[in-house]
Amino acid sequence: MTDAHTTGPFIAAIDQGTTSSRCIIFDKDGRIVSVGQKEHEQIFPKPGWVEHDAAEIWTNVQEVVEEAVSKAGITSADVKAIGITNQRETTVLWDKNTGEPVHNALVWQDTRTDALCKELGRNVGQDRFRRETGLPLASYFAGPKIRWLLDNVEGLRERAEAGEILFGTMDSWVIWNLTGGVDGGHHVTDVTNASRTLLMNLHTLDWDQKILESIGVPAAVLPEIRSSAEVYGSAAAGALAGVPVASALGDQQAALFGQTCFSEGEAKSTYGTGTFLLMNTGEKPINSYNGLITTVGYRIGDQKPVYALEGSIAVTGSLVQWMRDQMGLIKTAAEIETLALSVEDNGGAYFVPAFSGLFAPYWRSDARGVMTGLTRYVTKAHIARAVLEATAWQTREIVDAMTKDSGVELTALKVDGGMTANNLLMQTLADFLDAPVVRPLVAETTCLGAAYAAGLAVGFWSDTDELRANWRRAAEWTPRMDEDARDREYKNWLKAVERTMGWIEEEK
Amino acid sequence: MPGPIQSLARAAAILRLLAGGERRLGLSDVASSLGLAKGTAHGILRTLQQEGFVEQDPVSGRYQLGAELLRLGNSYLDVHELRARALVWTDDLARSSGEAVYLGVLHQQGVLIVHHVFRPDDSRQVLEVGAMHPLHSSALGKVLSAYDPVAHSEAAEIKREPLTARTVTDDAAFEGVLDLTRARGWSADLEETWDGVASIAAPIHDRHRMTVGAVAVTGAVERVCADGEIRPQLVAAVRDCARAVSRDLGAGRF
Numbered sequence: 001m002t003d004a005h006t007t008g009p010f011i012a013a014i015d016q017g018t019t020s021s022r023c024i025i026f027d028k029d030g031r032i033v034s035v036g037q038k039e040h041e042q043i044f045p046k047p048g049w050v051e052h053d054a055a056e057i058w059t060n061v062q063e064v065v066e067e068a069v070s071k072a073g074i075t076s077a078d079v080k081a082i083g084i085t086n087q088r089e090t091t092v093l094w095d096k097n098t099g100e101p102v103h104n105a106l107v108w109q110d111t112r113t114d115a116l117c118k119e120l121g122r123n124v125g126q127d128r129f130r131r132e133t134g135l136p137l138a139s140y141f142a143g144p145k146i147r148w149l150l151d152n153v154e155g156l157r158e159r160a161e162a163g164e165i166l167f168g169t170m171d172s173w174v175i176w177n178l179t180g181g182v183d184g185g186h187h188v189t190d191v192t193n194a195s196r197t198l199l200m201n202l203h204t205l206d207w208d209q210k211i212l213e214s215i216g217v218p219a220a221v222l223p224e225i226r227s228s229a230e231v232y233g234s235a236a237a238g239a240l241a242g243v244p245v246a247s248a249l250g251d252q253q254a255a256l257f258g259q260t261c262f263s264e265g266e267a268k269s270t271y272g273t274g275t276f277l278l279m280n281t282g283e284k285p286i287n288s289y290n291g292l293i294t295t296v297g298y299r300i301g302d303q304k305p306v307y308a309l310e311g312s313i314a315v316t317g318s319l320v321q322w323m324r325d326q327m328g329l330i331k332t333a334a335e336i337e338t339l340a341l342s343v344e345d346n347g348g349a350y351f352v353p354a355f356s357g358l359f360a361p362y363w364r365s366d367a368r369g370v371m372t373g374l375t376r377y378v379t380k381a382h383i384a385r386a387v388l389e390a391t392a393w394q395t396r397e398i399v400d401a402m403t404k405d406s407g408v409e410l411t412a413l414k415v416d417g418g419m420t421a422n423n424l425l426m427q428t429l430a431d432f433l434d435a436p437v438v439r440p441l442v443a444e445t446t447c448l449g450a451a452y453a454a455g456l457a458v459g460f461w462s463d464t465d466e467l468r469a470n471w472r473r474a475a476e477w478t479p480r481m482d483e484d485a486r487d488r489e490y491k492n493w494l495k496a497v498e499r500t501m502g503w504i505e506e507e508k
Numbered sequence: 509m510p511g512p513i514q515s516l517a518r519a520a521a522i523l524r525l526l527a528g529g530e531r532r533l534g535l536s537d538v539a540s541s542l543g544l545a546k547g548t549a550h551g552i553l554r555t556l557q558q559e560g561f562v563e564q565d566p567v568s569g570r571y572q573l574g575a576e577l578l579r580l581g582n583s584y585l586d587v588h589e590l591r592a593r594a595l596v597w598t599d600d601l602a603r604s605s606g607e608a609v610y611l612g613v614l615h616q617q618g619v620l621i622v623h624h625v626f627r628p629d630d631s632r633q634v635l636e637v638g639a640m641h642p643l644h645s646s647a648l649g650k651v652l653s654a655y656d657p658v659a660h661s662e663a664a665e666i667k668r669e670p671l672t673a674r675t676v677t678d679d680a681a682f683e684g685v686l687d688l689t690r691a692r693g694w695s696a697d698l699e700e701t702w703d704g705v706a707s708i709a710a711p712i713h714d715r716h717r718m719t720v721g722a723v724a725v726t727g728a729v730e731r732v733c734a735d736g737e738i739r740p741q742l743v744a745a746v747r748d749c750a751r752a753v754s755r756d757l758g759a760g761r762f
Binding site for chain 1: 587625637
């Protein structure tokens with residue numbers, strides 16, 4: 001047995017997330033030594049608009065770093081590198097000379113650029129930039145958010161064109177401040193974050209001049225695109241002053257890295273409010289014809305980039321919350337399992353939670369949620385089953401799309417996130433995928449991924465094989481469903497999905 | 509403000525004692541657990557019975573929570589909630605101990621495994637969630653029997669089968685094991701359930717100080733023991749984990 005109190009040296013990971021900022025200190029075995037965490041305010045100025053105060057976030061980041069270092073009882077001398085991971089696509093513009101944000105950050109969920117994205121699609125539609133960027137023109141991505149700020153903040157475009165304004169996703173904002181801010185801060189981003197702007201060309205890994213012109217973003221505001229694992233600079237002040245800042249990865253890519261999905265065909269799925277499934281597709285970007293996103297998985301130093309296919313499910317954990325808060329059928333999220341286990345099966349009921357349309361692989365904004373197959377026999381327990389099955393079937397649909405696009409069969413799915421505590425869901429997932437579902441011992445795969453990348457950059461870990469050897473299986477669910485039952489249920493699910501479509505009449 | 513009303517406080521204590529998944533207690537169990545005279549306990553139970561808060565089994569004469577109380581709101585801890593709260597701590601225990609971790613609760617006359625973390629050595633292992641472990645010989649079962657009066661009465665009633673040559677089956681010896689468990693705050697199973705397998709368990713309490721489950725590490729006896737003794741670091745790690753989960757459930761420091 002190893003000593004409970006590990007000795008250094010350590011790696012610090014900063015996770016600048018959607019609801020909170022965290023700092024986790026890891027030891028060489030990838031074990032958590034201490035955690036600092038602080039939530040920040042969610043600002044909703046109008047329906048559909050979501051903002052963060054970037055200055056508050058930077059203050060919180062400094063505090064959580066302080067907290068984690070002090071809880072661990074260590075000094076900056078014990079920490080070999082700092083890794084950064086962050087909520088993706090959230091966009092901030094700030095004044096290069098004062099370091100002040102010129103507007104609240106526009107959060108990835110913010111839909112104010114919907115109309116702008118439609119307009120930018122011109123006669124081509126949402127796939128106008130897909131070949132270059134791997135992305136559809138959708139309101140999540142950073143490029144149109146920059147354009148909105150330049151159009152709507154008085155005098156901003158002129159200042160941007162004069163080179164006074166800097167743009168960043170949250171990785172850039174944190175790194176610039178961490179490495180000195182107005183006193184020589186480094187204005188950089190990594191390939192994974194840059195791949196979510198709609199402005200980077202996936203093949204050259206550089207900003208695409210044509211798209212910059214089309215969307216209307218001056219090149220002067222953009223950070224330099226660097227790899228995900230290299231030393232960008234050193235922390236200028238604070239609890240970790242002098243420590244190299246050595247990695248940046250968008251949160252889902254960091255989880256892919258933390259789950260050590262380093263080989264082609266390896267995939268991870270993170271089950272939170274929503275779910276994000278990423279599959280490593282090797283050194284070539286694969287175009288999706290099945291509604292997935294093509295993105296950069298990671299790039300270590302000057303090695304070749306590794307690409308990924310990504311599929312997301314909008315409503316998973318939030319469906320359980322909806323059952324708790326809106327329907328009142330359960331008191332805690334965990335009780336969904338108790339309720340679902342009180343019956344043998346779904347009793348013929350299916351629930352497709354297309355609350356804001358169908359996402360991957362359908363992309364139908366005219367769809368709305370349905371419960372179908374209802375009879376007098378159906379109880380709330382059957383509905384609870386249907387809720388869990390909805391998450392599993394949606395995962396299956398994304399995995400099927402990935403197999404079609406990449407030609408690679410999934411051998412096992414690595415899972416993380418809060419819903420992995422639900423044993424019935426994990427078993428159902430294995431049954432529906434007909435593949436083993438595996439949970440790693442360290443649940444904090446996002447922070448771990450950032451720590452791993454930073455540790456690789458400074459030689460704390462020698463290579464990805466060493467990281468792979470650190471990965472430990474905490475649980476594995478193997479398929480137990482017979483094929484006929486699986487096929488029959490899948491057919492029913494697909495029928496239920498069909499019934500969601502066309503609910504919303506053509507928008508004006 | 510007047511002081512607390514003693515009989516109400518006692519009635520609340522009885523209800524808490526009876527609150528749980530499969531709880532049935534005899535009059536003497538109730539009285540001795542709460543340090544009440546039998547007559548006093550009987551009077552309170554009868555009143556609660558009239559209110560529908562308690563029901564008495566006509567055959568065994570044992571008491572359990574009544575339907576009326578269940579209608580007022582299920583007060584017992586959902587086992588899936590327990591698992592969700594325990595998840596990070598049990599992962600940490602598996603990592604620090606290098607052994608498999610189990611979380612168990614009393615279910616009928618045995619221990620239901622509600623969570624299982626694999627031994628972190630990448631060997632093939634099978635998830636045992638949903639399995640039953642014996643109440644009288646496993647470390648989880650012994651710690652539950654020592655701390656939870658319902659488990660205690662179940663363990664006292666069942667036929668304690670000798671599962672290995674080391675299983676304690678004799679009444680007095682079994683009570684002695686439970687006394688030792690209460691005195692030191694943890695239990696051990698050294699090849700008493702399965703040959704070659706040893707286990708150490710500690711109780712998990714909720715904010716009412718009720719024992720709601722137990723956590724254990726289990727591994728080859730050669731690793732769990734050194735020089736014929738249970739390794740003290742393993743005991744400390746199991747107890748730390750149980751305390752951390754209890755704190756998460758709102759139990760005070762102890």
